[in-house]
Structure formats: C-alpha cells, structure tokens
Amino acid sequence: MYDLGKKSKFVVLVVDLSDAVLMSENEPITLEALKSDVAEALGVDAKVKVIETIMSSYTGLLRAPIETDDDLADLYGAVHCCENASSGGKKRASKADLLILQLRDEYEVTIDGHLKEIEMLTGEKSKLEGKLKTMEQEMVELTGQLSHKLEAAEKDITKRVKSEFDEKLKAYENEVAEKEKKFKAQLKEKTQQILVQQQEVNLELLFSDADSCCCR
Structure with missing residues (x-):
C-alpha cells in the first residue's frame, strides 16, 4: 500500500496472466463488476479508479488502461488464446x-x-x-x-x-x-332309675291298698 498523504492512499495489485486459463467459457464480467469484486475482496467500500494491463514485447513493456468493457474483453481474449496454446485444446x-x-x-x-x-x-x-x-x-x-x-x-x-x-x-x-354312647348310657341309667322308682311307687300303692282292706 502506498501512502502519499492523508487523502492519498491506494493499492496496486499485480496479477500474472502469463500462465492463466479461463475458469469458464461464458461471457466475461463487465468492468464495473470487476471493480466491485476487487473492492469487495479487499473488504472495503471504495471505488476502484484505474485498471491497467502491462504487456511485454520485443520492444519493451506496454502499459494500457482498461477503461471499457471492450478493453476487458480483449484481455480475456488474450488469456483465452494463451489457454488454447498451452493446453492443446483441452477444456479446463x-x-x-x-x-x-x-x-x-x-x-x-x-x-x-x-x-x-x-x-x-x-x-x-x-x-x-x-x-x-x-x-x-x-x-x-x-x-x-x-x-x-x-x-x-x-x-x-x-x-x-x-x-x-x-x-x-x-x-x-x-x-x-363317644358323646352319643355316653348319652345312651346316661339315658339307659335314667330309664332304669325311673323304672325302679315306678316299681317302688307301685309297691307303696299296693301296700297302702292292703292296709285299707284290713282296717275294714
């Protein structure tokens, strides 16, 4: 980055296109789109003012500004020619x-x-x-x-x-x-006692009648 004062700061980017190949065969981007992409890649909100190409030849270096979309298309055309020459026609x-x-x-x-x-x-x-x-x-x-x-x-x-x-x-x-046996035995005993008592009563009655007859 070059600093030429408080309000003079600029960045020079050098891209070697001698061995470059196109990533796509679609139409190249516009000049304004290229400037916008460069500013975005730098992470700044600034205006890219100048884009130049530097071509080497037998007579030396040739600097040419890219001011229009046609100038940018010519640059892509040169890169495309280099690609065809180096790749033998193979598609990248x-x-x-x-x-x-x-x-x-x-x-x-x-x-x-x-x-x-x-x-x-x-x-x-x-x-x-x-x-x-x-x-x-x-x-x-x-x-x-x-x-x-x-x-x-x-x-x-x-x-x-x-x-x-x-x-x-x-x-x-x-x-x-056993209880039934005892009950029967007790019943038999009672019955015998009753019979004995009845016989005694009968004898008493009999003696009583006999006495009455003798008195008469």
Missing part, C-alpha cells in the same frame, strides 16, 4: 464444474457416512431382535415351568387339605360317637 474445468465436483465429493462422503450409520443401526437392530426373540423363548419356557410348578403345588395343597380334613372329620365323628 470451470469454477462451477469444480464446485460441482467438490459438492459431489462432500455428498458422497455424507452419503457414505449415512450408509455406515444405517448399517451399524441395522446390525444393532438385528442384535436387539435376536435378543428379544431369546427373551421371548425364555419367557415361554419360564411360563411353562411356573405353570407346572403351580399345578403340582395345587395338587399337593389339595392333597394335604383333604388329608387334614379327613383326619378332623374322623376325629369329629369319633367325638360325636
């Missing part, structure tokens, strides 16, 4: 083509990453499905085992309850029979 990839290739590479990397992630998730899904199937089979087997154990326990409980019930019933029947 344009900036858009390079961007497409870059995006395609990034897209392929992204897709490859997604495919690997999908493959990993698919593998995990298969493992989980296998584990779930194993757990379901174990659950079926466990349910069968519990069912058999429950059935056996039910039979055992029924058998024990029936045995205890039979024992208690037999004891109760024996107790009732």
Whole structure:
C-alpha cells in the first residue's frame, strides 16, 4: 500500500496472466463488476479508479488502461488464446464444474457416512431382535415351568387339605360317637332309675291298698 498523504492512499495489485486459463467459457464480467469484486475482496467500500494491463514485447513493456468493457474483453481474449496454446485444446474445468465436483465429493462422503450409520443401526437392530426373540423363548419356557410348578403345588395343597380334613372329620365323628354312647348310657341309667322308682311307687300303692282292706 502506498501512502502519499492523508487523502492519498491506494493499492496496486499485480496479477500474472502469463500462465492463466479461463475458469469458464461464458461471457466475461463487465468492468464495473470487476471493480466491485476487487473492492469487495479487499473488504472495503471504495471505488476502484484505474485498471491497467502491462504487456511485454520485443520492444519493451506496454502499459494500457482498461477503461471499457471492450478493453476487458480483449484481455480475456488474450488469456483465452494463451489457454488454447498451452493446453492443446483441452477444456479446463470451470469454477462451477469444480464446485460441482467438490459438492459431489462432500455428498458422497455424507452419503457414505449415512450408509455406515444405517448399517451399524441395522446390525444393532438385528442384535436387539435376536435378543428379544431369546427373551421371548425364555419367557415361554419360564411360563411353562411356573405353570407346572403351580399345578403340582395345587395338587399337593389339595392333597394335604383333604388329608387334614379327613383326619378332623374322623376325629369329629369319633367325638360325636363317644358323646352319643355316653348319652345312651346316661339315658339307659335314667330309664332304669325311673323304672325302679315306678316299681317302688307301685309297691307303696299296693301296700297302702292292703292296709285299707284290713282296717275294714
């Protein structure tokens, strides 16, 4: 950067176009667009005033200002001629083509990453499905085992309850029979006592009647 005073600051940019090639075969940009792009690339809001070309020849250096779009087109034409001479007529990839290739590479990397992630998730899904199937089979087997154990326990409980019930019933029947036997014995004894008392009463009545007859 050159500083020629408080209000005189300017930048000289030198671009070597001796081996340059065009990035695109489209129409070149306009002079105003070029100036705007240069200012934007510098990151300043300033006006680009002068653009010059410097051509070397057998007679020395030739400086020519670029003041119109035609002057800029002539410069691009010279670059295009250099490109054809150096590349043997081979087409150079344009900036858009390079961007497409870059995006395609990034897209392929992204897709490859997604495919690997999908493959990993698919593998995990298969493992989980296998584990779930194993757990379901174990659950079926466990349910069968519990069912058999429950059935056996039910039979055992029924058998024990029936045995205890039979024992208690037999004891109760024996107790009732014993009470019935005692009751019958007591009833027989009472009956005999009543008969004896009745016989005594009858004898007393008989003696009483006999005494009455004798007194007469």
